[in-house]
Amino acid sequence: MILTDDQRALRDTARRFAEQKLLPDYQKREKSERLDRDLVREMGELGLIAPDLPEQYGGLGASGLTTGILIEQIGWGDINVSYVPLMASLTGKVIAGYAKPALAEYWLPRMILGESIVALGLTEPRGGSDAANLLLKARRDGDSWVLNGEKTSISFADQADAIVLFARTGAVEDGARGISAFLVPLTLPGVQRTHFNDSGSKIIGRGSVFFDDVRIPADHLLGDENKGFVQVMQGFDYSRVLIALQCIGSAQASLDEAWAYSTERTAFGAPLAQYQGVSFPLAEYDTLIAATRQLCYHALELRDAGEAHTAEAAMVKWLGPKTSVDAIHQCLLTFGHYGWSMDLPHQQRLRDVMGLEIGDGTAQVMKLIVARERVGRVAVQYARDSKK
Structure with missing residues (x-):
């Protein structure tokens, strides 16, 4: 390209x-x-x-x-x-x-x-991948909406200035059709926030946000009432590709450092890069990262052209974090006992990227989306029928 x-x-x-x-x-x-x-x-x-x-x-x-x-x-x-x-x-x-x-x-x-900074408030304690399974309630009261409930696993939970919040405005049995979106300043009375002690991505400050009779003006509704989930979720194909590129960038940094180290470090009288046992794994992951990057670019080009890209976005959302984790792991090993030190960045990159194998959609959910895009509802219908 x-x-x-x-x-x-x-x-x-x-x-x-x-x-x-x-x-x-x-x-x-x-x-x-x-x-x-x-x-x-x-x-x-x-x-x-x-x-x-x-x-x-x-x-x-x-x-x-x-x-x-x-x-x-x-x-x-x-x-x-x-x-x-x-x-x-x-x-x-x-x-x-x-x-x-x-x-x-x-x-x-x-x-x-x-x-x-504006956060995104979707996930709740009882469901992550089941994104439409929401309980946080928004009740209309005159010219205001009143919010009650909890959001969890929210990036920038204790640092964001506002949040794009998904809340239930219809009946629970309405599912996605009873959800609306709101823009909520997080300095309002009744908002409380926590900060999780995560394994990685610590500066992001993932945590929970609690809403206790939080009152916002009616004009803070985003889109149509009871249609917020359907309208807003369309943007998640875009963010999935961007997440994959985040991970690829981090993996490329470790690969760049590992390649440089392989020419500087010597063993048995020769640079490490001369040994195929060192250079071949790096070459393989450089190839896989480059291929994943091109699939990301392709997905974004489809989006920019107004073409369907749901399958491609789901592909890179599971492939990008996984390939990046594997590549960074190999780079850590390339540095030998130096790589195992907390002084080098590979261990932190590994922890930071690994979180995105979970956040914003697991690999299992992404593969389900790919299957659904390829063969339709038959990809998920049997599993649902078997539970009846």
Whole structure:
């Protein structure tokens, strides 16, 4: 794939930012367990956050492919920081498409400049992959909505300024057809937040958000009442591809370091790269990462052309994290006993990427989606019938 001049310029800007500002302190940031908001604002000033959002809000009106290329480069420096532009693109598209004009005009420029972070509130304690199985309730009360319930496994739970929240406005038996979406500031009375002690991606601050009679204006409804799930979930094909590119960027960083090390380290009087037992595994994973990257780019090109890309998005969502985990693991082994040290970044990358084998859709769910796209409902109907 040949990039345009504009894409190359943006990619190079993102790469310089990753090399100069992200990679050197990647491991140091983990200890803080907080996002560096000054770093986020600097990223926004460079145009690296949600370039796909409309120009009227401060975005670049760029393609999904361009956005993916930037996120991959940022992920090369720090996969956790790359989650900021990814989330801004996902929630920003929802706000741009479904929020009232005044609401969009307030939040979107702040998100693009890195001044505000908007989280996504979908997962609840009783269901993750079963995304429509929601209990958090939104009740209409005059010119307001009143929210009660809990969201869990929320990225930026204790740091976000607002959240795109999915809540049940219809009956439980209505399933996805009884869910609405809202934009909720997280500074309102009745909001409480927690911070999980995760194995990786610590600066993202995954946690739970509790809503106890939280009152929001009626105009904070996004889209149509009881149709929010159907309307908004369409954007998840996009975010799945961006997640895969995050992972690929992180794996590529470890591969770049392992290749360099293989030429510097000697054993039995020769560089490690001379031994096929060292170079061949790296060559294999470099190939697999490159192939996964091209499938990601293909999925984004389909999206930009208005073509169906649900199957391709599901493919890369399971393939990207898995291949990246395996590649980083091999790089850790390439460094031998040095690789096992906490002083080198491979162990952290392994932990950070591994979380995305779970988050935003497991491999099993993604494969089910691919099967459903290929052969229709027969892929899932038998399992449902067998439970009756």
